[in-house]
Amino acid sequence: MSKLTCRTHVGILTRLLVISCSLIVLVAAQDKGRESKSVLFVYGGWEGHEPEKCRDLFVPWLKDEGFTVTASPSLDSYLDEDLMNSVDLIIQVYTMSSISSEQEKMLLTAVRERGVAVVGWHGGLADAFRNNPDYQFMIGGQWVAHPGGTVEYEVNITDHEDPITRGLSDFTVNSEQYYMHVDPANEVLAETTFSGEGAYWIKGATMPVVWKKKYGKGRIFYTSLGHSVKVFEIPEAMAIVKRGILWAVGELE
Numbered sequence: 319m320s321k322l323t324c325r326t327h328v329g330i331l332t333r334l335l336v337i338s339c340s341l342i343v344l345v346a347a348q349d350k351g352r353e354s355k356s357v358l359f360v361y362g363g364w365e366g367h368e369p370e371k372c373r374d375l376f377v378p379w380l381k382d383e384g385f386t387v388t389a390s391p392s393l394d395s396y397l398d399e400d401l402m403n404s405v406d407l408i409i410q411v412y413t414m415s416s417i418s419s420e421q422e423k424m425l426l427t428a429v430r431e432r433g434v435a436v437v438g439w440h441g442g443l444a445d446a447f448r449n450n451p452d453y454q455f456m457i458g459g460q461w462v463a464h465p466g467g468t469v470e471y472e473v474n475i476t477d478h479e480d481p482i483t484r485g486l487s488d489f490t491v492n493s494e495q496y497y498m499h500v501d502p503a504n505e506v507l508a509e510t511t512f513s514g515e516g517a518y519w520i521k522g523a524t525m526p527v528v529w530k531k532k533y534g535k536g537r538i539f540y541t542s543l544g545h546s547v548k549v550f551e552i553p554e555a556m557a558i559v560k561r562g563i564l565w566a567v568g569e570l571e
């Protein structure tokens with residue numbers, strides 16, 4: 319065999335290998351039905367809620383699930399029209415920050431008009447922008463207190479039929495128990511009851527811990543769990559977030 323023929327054969331084999339590999343990747347993505355699903359993961363704000371650790375915990379899982387992920391440390395991503403027109407889901411971990419009116423408008427419009435989904439937890443979604451009631455109207459709640467600081471509390475699953483909480487048992491968390499102002503239109507999947515520790519007058523009050531809702535065409539999923547990534551070591555807490563993400567993009571009905 320001449321050197322030239324040999325090189326040609328190697329070239330053809332390489333090309334076949336590349337095509338085969340591409341097909342395998344395509345088939346794998348199609349198996350999960352997510353070849354076109356794209357996620358924008360926006361992280362930042364107050365460091366106490368471990369935005370980078372949240373990114374490092376969830377972005378690899380999202381990629382394993384076949385999502386295309388853009389991770390961004392800036393709310394300016396909401397101003398990127400091409401990006402906002404291409405994403406299916408926004409996950410936001412951005413506590414106690416401020417959002418410009420243009421950033422807020424682009425975010426809310428993408429959700430309400432285009433049907434982009436929004437998922438988040440704890441303060442990263444529901445204590446992100448204290449001065450923005452339009453944003454809070456979209457999320458369905460705003461943190462106002464966590465009486466007693468870090469306390470042991472029970473999360474009670476209230477909807478055992480919903481695919482997000484189906485099969486899960488009640489569980490105990492040692493963390494902040496969020497007291498929130500919430501939207502009565504939320505579809506509540508789990509709740510917690512306050513003992514009165516740290517604020518005796520709210521003893522016996524029940525509060526949503528997990529909810530889903532709509533905002534225009536978009537789906538919103540939220541849980542108040544997740545003060546630190548350690549909370550997601552509780553299998554039920556992790557399952558709730560992962561299932562919430564899949565529900566938000568229409569893959570868990």
Ligand SMILES: [Zn+2]
Pocket residue numbers: 367440441494544545
């Ligand atoms: Zn917290």
